[in-house]
Amino acid sequence: MRLNEIGEFGFIKRFSEKHFQNLPKGYTGIGDDCAVIPNIGGHEYTVSTDMLIEDVHFVRSEIGGYLLGHKSLAVNLSDLAASGSTPCGAFLSIAVPGDVEVEFLDSFMDGFYKLSTVYGCPLLGGDTTGSRHGLAINVTVIGHCPEGRSKGRDKSLPGDIICVSGPLGDSAAGLRYILDPSLERNDNALKLIRRHHAPKPRILLGQQLGSISQVHSMMDISDGVASDIRHILQRSNVSAMIETTALPISPTLRETGLGSSTINELALCGGEDYELLFTVDPAFYTQEWANKMKITAIGRITAAPGQQVIYTENGISTNAFGGGYDHFAC
Amino acid sequence: MRLNEIGEFGFIKRFSEKHFQNLPKGYTGIGDDCAVIPNIGGHEYTVSTDMLIEDVHFVRSEIGGYLLGHKSLAVNLSDLAASGSTPCGAFLSIAVPGDVEVEFLDSFMDGFYKLSTVYGCPLLGGDTTGSRHGLAINVTVIGHCPEGRSKGRDKSLPGDIICVSGPLGDSAAGLRYILDPSLERNDNALKLIRRHHAPKPRILLGQQLGSISQVHSMMDISDGVASDIRHILQRSNVSAMIETTALPISPTLRETGLGSSTINELALCGGEDYELLFTVDPAFYTQEWANKMKITAIGRITAAPGQQVIYTENGISTNAFGGGYDHFAC
Numbered sequence: 001m002r003l004n005e006i007g008e009f010g011f012i013k014r015f016s017e018k019h020f021q022n023l024p025k026g027y028t029g030i031g032d033d034c035a036v037i038p039n040i041g042g043h044e045y046t047v048s049t050d051m052l053i054e055d056v057h058f059v060r061s062e063i064g065g066y067l068l069g070h071k072s073l074a075v076n077l078s079d080l081a082a083s084g085s086t087p088c089g090a091f092l093s094i095a096v097p098g099d100v101e102v103e104f105l106d107s108f109m110d111g112f113y114k115l116s117t118v119y120g121c122p123l124l125g126g127d128t129t130g131s132r133h134g135l136a137i138n139v140t141v142i143g144h145c146p147e148g149r150s151k152g153r154d155k156s157l158p159g160d161i162i163c164v165s166g167p168l169g170d171s172a173a174g175l176r177y178i179l180d181p182s183l184e185r186n187d188n189a190l191k192l193i194r195r196h197h198a199p200k201p202r203i204l205l206g207q208q209l210g211s212i213s214q215v216h217s218m219m220d221i222s223d224g225v226a227s228d229i230r231h232i233l234q235r236s237n238v239s240a241m242i243e244t245t246a247l248p249i250s251p252t253l254r255e256t257g258l259g260s261s262t263i264n265e266l267a268l269c270g271g272e273d274y275e276l277l278f279t280v281d282p283a284f285y286t287q288e289w290a291n292k293m294k295i296t297a298i299g300r301i302t303a304a305p306g307q308q309v310i311y312t313e314n315g316i317s318t319n320a321f322g323g324g325y326d327h328f329a330c
Numbered sequence: 331m332r333l334n335e336i337g338e339f340g341f342i343k344r345f346s347e348k349h350f351q352n353l354p355k356g357y358t359g360i361g362d363d364c365a366v367i368p369n370i371g372g373h374e375y376t377v378s379t380d381m382l383i384e385d386v387h388f389v390r391s392e393i394g395g396y397l398l399g400h401k402s403l404a405v406n407l408s409d410l411a412a413s414g415s416t417p418c419g420a421f422l423s424i425a426v427p428g429d430v431e432v433e434f435l436d437s438f439m440d441g442f443y444k445l446s447t448v449y450g451c452p453l454l455g456g457d458t459t460g461s462r463h464g465l466a467i468n469v470t471v472i473g474h475c476p477e478g479r480s481k482g483r484d485k486s487l488p489g490d491i492i493c494v495s496g497p498l499g500d501s502a503a504g505l506r507y508i509l510d511p512s513l514e515r516n517d518n519a520l521k522l523i524r525r526h527h528a529p530k531p532r533i534l535l536g537q538q539l540g541s542i543s544q545v546h547s548m549m550d551i552s553d554g555v556a557s558d559i560r561h562i563l564q565r566s567n568v569s570a571m572i573e574t575t576a577l578p579i580s581p582t583l584r585e586t587g588l589g590s591s592t593i594n595e596l597a598l599c600g601g602e603d604y605e606l607l608f609t610v611d612p613a614f615y616t617q618e619w620a621n622k623m624k625i626t627a628i629g630r631i632t633a634a635p636g637q638q639v640i641y642t643e644n645g646i647s648t649n650a651f652g653g654g655y656d657h658f659a660c
Binding site: 031036046049054056085091093127134152154231235 | 356358361362363364365366367368369370371372373374375376377378379380381383384385386387408409410412413415419421423424425454455456457459460461462463464466468470472473477480482483484548549550561565
């Protein structure tokens with residue numbers, strides 16, 4: 001069955017009831033011109049939005065409906081995680097060609113719904129419309145956190161320890177398998193492809209780190225550490241040193257047989273990790289705390305001018321790595 | 331100059347500074363993973379989102395950059411107006427093919443910015459991305475209003491007077507001139523085309539009506555009264571009578587020379603008026619108040635079963651009008 005057989009309202013009917021039943025007290029969801037989010041005393045509201053375009057951000061036949069629904073919400077929840085917020089709700093706009101199968105859309109909405117229930121982020125509204133050329137998806141998420149406690153990128157200080165929350169490069173390696181049909185899709189490859197298609201937003205960790213005043217800046221890693229750290233450096237007017245041997249690499253990525261140079265490039269430049277990147281007061285940071293939180297220190301914020309990153313390998317500055325670190329201005 | 335010559339960040343730089351400078355106290359805007367909207371004590375938050383797709387919602391060469399920027403925000407502000415809200419801010423996602431002229435995008439952002447300053451709705455964040463096939467635009471707006479005072483569609487009562495805020499059908503007539511190159515574009519035609527391209531969100535009227543408890547339901551007219559009133563009937567479980575001779579028609583539309591049957595069809599079914607449709611307690615409504623507010627009574631909510639609309643012409647029920655009112659289930 002195709003979308004143009006059931007129309008816009010037919011499609012909306014298929015998923016709206018269960019989101020409606022999940023609505024927390026005081027909320028108004030799907031069905032009015034505006035959704036209503038109640039006031040949470042002493043809290044401020046955090047908002048982020050991300051757009052996914054067919055054949056730019058995803059290949060429909062590769063990712064499938066369910067994981068596309070998951071990922072559309074996950075990449076937005078990752079932004080809420082980066083600010084240390086608790087989700088309030090999500091808004092989904094979707095432009096769909098009329099010949100798309102309704103079963104694909106049902107799977108999409110199932111993937112979206114499942115993740116929304118895991119993180120308590122009900123679908124509160126949106127827009128459905130036609131498209132002449134492929135799917136266009138936009139999700140806006142709204143969260144809340146105690147007043148003055150949302151994390152940004154502008155509070156890093158020289159001496160801060162730069163940390164990341166999980167293994168880097170898996171998603172980019174997965175994308176490499178998707179884009180190159182000549183590569184064998186063994187078990188490791190399938191795990192990496194899944195990491196690319198089904199990122200796990202770090203909401204709970206974000207909330208924990210958000211509640212620690214000694215965590216100075218925080219963001220999620222969407223374009224790769226090498227590119228994303230620059231936003232913190234620019235907003236905070238600081239520089240950084242990153243130790244490449246400290247980058248957390250998953251056993252799955254190690255076992256692919258890709259060379260360490262390629263693996264480090266994927267970890268620094270690959271993007272779409274959706275892990276957290278943050279800087280911590282060195283007086284607060286301990287190895288014990290890092291182990292408990294399952295986070296990894298990868299470098300230091302410095303007072304050097306120029307908002308530059310210096311990469312080191314075992315403490316020695318290196319400017320040539322698979323063609324030079326300049327490439328890491330991805 | 332084309333977009334792919336300056337890239338995503340080059341484009342963002344061209345407009346972000348002036349939005350940044352306009353930021354109200356306590357807000358965090360463009361530049362972090364999340365924007366931050368401060369808590370307004372005693373107020374709740376209202377949210378709406380709308381997507382505009384090239385060649386579905388607009389023809390790029392017809393509307394031009396400036397009015398497209400205006401309209402992208404205006405149709406969203408219209409939803410805030412319908413809930414009686416005061417705008418907090420807007421989020422813009424835009425997918426752009428790399429060969430689009432930067433000057434077009436500058437005009438787009440100028441139109442967006444101008445309207446955002448008129449209604450105090452600063453751009454707080456968004457997403458820019460590439461597109462393979464045409465522009466895709468999504469805007470999310472967030473507003474606030476006193477707790478429990480946002481209007482919905484579910485509070486209409488039998489006896490309520492159905493009102494609209496302004497002339498109907500102009501926008502649909504304008505679209506007719508856009509789509510049919512054989513029609514002469516005289517002064518009237520150009521005015522109607524402008525009504526289609528540059529809707530004026532009824533924010534101030536929405537706030538005034540929102541503060542009146544005897545206004546029971548409210549929505550904006552995006553698909554045409556005949557289609558939109560059904561949402562109120564369904565949500566409030568009531569029926570309606572609409573007097574077709576009461577529909578407010580602008581002198582411009584009257585003077586086009588289109589027959590009265592066509593004009594009424596445009597007014598009822600045309601859509602994209604972005605005026606307000608609301609129902610008022612009859613004990614509150616007076617003609618004097620209607621004149622003062624520049625609103626028009628067009629019918630009554632009834633207790634009849636079936637959530638149906640009966641159309642009348644000078645008080646006499648009519649079921650045949652340019653092919654029958656069934657067509658008004660647009």
